[in-house]
Amino acid sequence: MGPSWQPPKDYRKRPVVVLGAGVLGRRVACIWASAGYNVHVRDPSPEQRADCIAYVQQHVASYAEHTRAEPGEIAVFDDLAQAISNAWLVIEAVPEKIQLKIDTLAPSDSILASNSSSYKSSEMLEKVSDKTKPRILNMHYYMPPQVMVVELMTDGFTEPSILQFMAERSKEAGTKPYTARKESTGFIFNRLWAAVKRECLTILAEDVSTPSEIDSIGADMFLKGSVLPCKGMDSVGLDTVAFIEKHYITERGLSPDKTVDFLQTNYLDQGKLGTKCTKGGLYPPTEIAKPDTKSPTLLVLDIGLSSKELNFKAGQILQFSPDGNVQKVIATGQALPDGIAFDPSSKRIFWANMGIPGKKDGAVLPANLDGTDIRTVVAPGTINTPKQLALDLVSKKIYFSDREGLRVLRCNYDGSEFEVVIQAGDPSNSIEAQDALNWCVGITVAPSLGLFYWTQKGPSKGGQGRIFSAAITTPQGQSVATRDDIRVVLSGLPEPIDLEIDEDACALYWTDKGELPFGNSLNRLYLDHLGFPLPSSPRLGYEVLSRNLNEAIGLKLDLSNDTIYLTDLGGNVYRCDRDGKHRVKLLSDENRALTGITFV
Incomplete structure (x- = not known):
């Protein structure tokens, strides 16, 4: 495919296809319908298909408040070939591998996206042709409309211009896209959330606190206090972060490779300690919000x-x-x-x-x-x-x-x-x-x-x-x-x-x-x-x-x-x-x- 890839000229006239009409699938369908696209949803369950139609018809107008577009039409299918025959974008929202039948039934210029958050899409390419691999990407939604975030990630072969194109289309559809810089097991937020989950369970297992106390202090710090992970570390000081992490490493027998050693090589050895340092830290000095100590008139x-x-x-x-x-x-x-x-x-x-x-x-x-x-x-x-x-x-x-x-x-x-x-x-x-x-x-x-x-x-x-x-x-x-x-x-x-x-x-x-x-x-x-x-x-x-x-x-x-x-x-x-x-x-x-x- 290479850098010569161009989006289908008629993509605006062709449907977006969502495979799976469950709780998330119907919301993804509503997102694209709200942006003016006609949407096909394929699901083998008649009940799921009926519920999907009802959900989109009831909520598409409110989703469209984010796009200010005239909503598109929604149609549901049992037959896979009929659903995807003219698609420009196919999004799987069911927990299954991308199958060879999708590769062969979908148009040769269509983009194929997996919503999987826990697996690299390269792990789901066993039966997909080399010709198709550059058109495949991970495209993970959370739970619209409460969270209008979508994360994009390469399958290891994805044409970069497709990632850029899908980021632009995602903005058009009222979502905020984040693109992972490389293929990863788990998206950006999934990995962040995975670390939070592990530590919460450890706190509970060690009888340090209770679920309600953990949630309460989390709300106070992260929601009300607006504590952000990387800016927070810059504020504390990366040398202090490294010192604390060394203690955890020693106590728990962890590897320092991707924590303390990473900080030491890439930041501390270069004098980058955070906001207290003119060289900056995780954020460059020009991007660090320095308080203006001069009181205004x-x-x-x-x-x-x-x-x-x-x-x-x-x-x-x-x-x-x-x-x-x-x-x-x-x-x-x-x-x-x-x-x-x-x-x-x-x-x-x-x-x-x-x-x-x-x-x-x-x-x-x-x-x-x-x-x-x-x-x-x-x-x-x-x-x-x-x-x-x-x-x-x-x-x-x-x-x-x-x-x-x-x-x-x-x-x-x-x-x-x-x-x-x-x-x-x-x-x-x-x-x-x-x-x-x-x-x-x-x-x-x-x-x-x-x-x-x-x-x-x-x-x-x-x-x-x-x-x-x-x-x-x-x-x-x-x-x-x-x-x-x-x-x-x-x-x-x-x-x-x-x-x-x-x-x-x-x-x-x-x-x-x-x-x-x-x-x-x-x-x-x-x-x-x-x-x-x-x-x-x-x-x-x-x-x-x-x-x-x-x-x-x-x-x-x-x-x-x-x-x-x-x-x-x-x-x-x-x-x-x-x-x-x-x-x-x-x-x-x-x-x-x-x-x-x-x-x-």
Whole structure:
């Protein structure tokens, strides 16, 4: 075959075939159908075939939320030849070896994939011709839709361009592919999981702990603590890792070949000890996340409603030192400022003035860091009540929510290309305009996911707040009125306000000024690699990280310092870590009502 291999030109018109209609097989079928492919499923059991059809028909629309494609058709077969006669891809999802009959019945240009996770595919090639071997690979799925990961691995003969092609098709089908660098007994995660299983069983066998304690500490460390294996070793220090492993080797009579000896030869002898070393460790020094010990300067908006003299233009932009001391007032005379953001490339701050709610007198303005050169990006008379403001640093766009305008808008930094991207209701209709379910408040942008997120807070303390997402690029042929890509991320929230996203960790954070016990809080939801909610163990479906704020509003993540900053209308500025712990109050001033916050 060689490097001249090209995918079938008509693969889009040919079916994907899944051999096996069991629990996993029907989910794999649903994945490919959700990407717009017609799928054939072969299984000798009539019951399994019927269950497969029912599962795909019931769930393909929800899978398609990850692909945004028109789902393909599903068909089931008893006869193998009929099922695979025109396939471009055949995936076996049954625990059996690839048989000669598949080699001879499938088209000569089709790709043959085994879902086996415990055996090398080369061990399943006893009766497969040399001509076919380059078209075979291992392609292991876990349990969709909870885990949308697929691992790819060569059979020892697989044409490399096929692996690349299948990685691209897997992304198209809404899964996240990982490709093993060489053939292995067990995929990447299988081998990692195998080691965890062995050690868990050893702990139990030695009466060191119990199953529930093991699971509990695992959840605290790996899920909540976000401990990652290789970054964790770099953080501890590879010399320390080697020292600990030597003790296990001596005690258990293990071989040091692929642990201590590997570390010594490839890392320690070269002075690569981890994050404490300029040469790096398992990660190169350029990829090691080094904490920025320089504390940022904080910029905070005082809406002005708690000032001694009531004035709708008493708002200020304040500059704070990291310890909470007001260094100076950058701008005064602002009409109820609410959202603020900083663009590091232009060294400019952008903020939104709400104006008087109900009047079309909101505005968006930029200025230098010292408050000079204030301009108007969006002038009064265009928008109603702009709230949180977020910058897309990639496309140089400003996103902001217009509460009484019932919409989300964006424009360029200079105000050009002004457009409505979400219209939640008709502001000219008095009933819709007064319905707080339509009020858009918080906004954040995730360019790496191709999505933006916003809150619609619902009635005050009403428990009807929602978080939505939509694509940065409006679906082709659709408009703000017809777009069908809007998704409800969470519903039934007390009263969600400002949003921020950690794109690296795929974690969505928000403040909520709703009623206790879950309102007036900082919250977090983990997302999958496509930006949709991961299954969550907490009863609420998300994590409440910090509570008992005083009308929580502002939120800003400082990820380089593992820090979150918060504000509330009670005149408080808080700092905590990214898990909401170790919260300290940097400022408390009853004569201020604080809204947006950012840092330089």
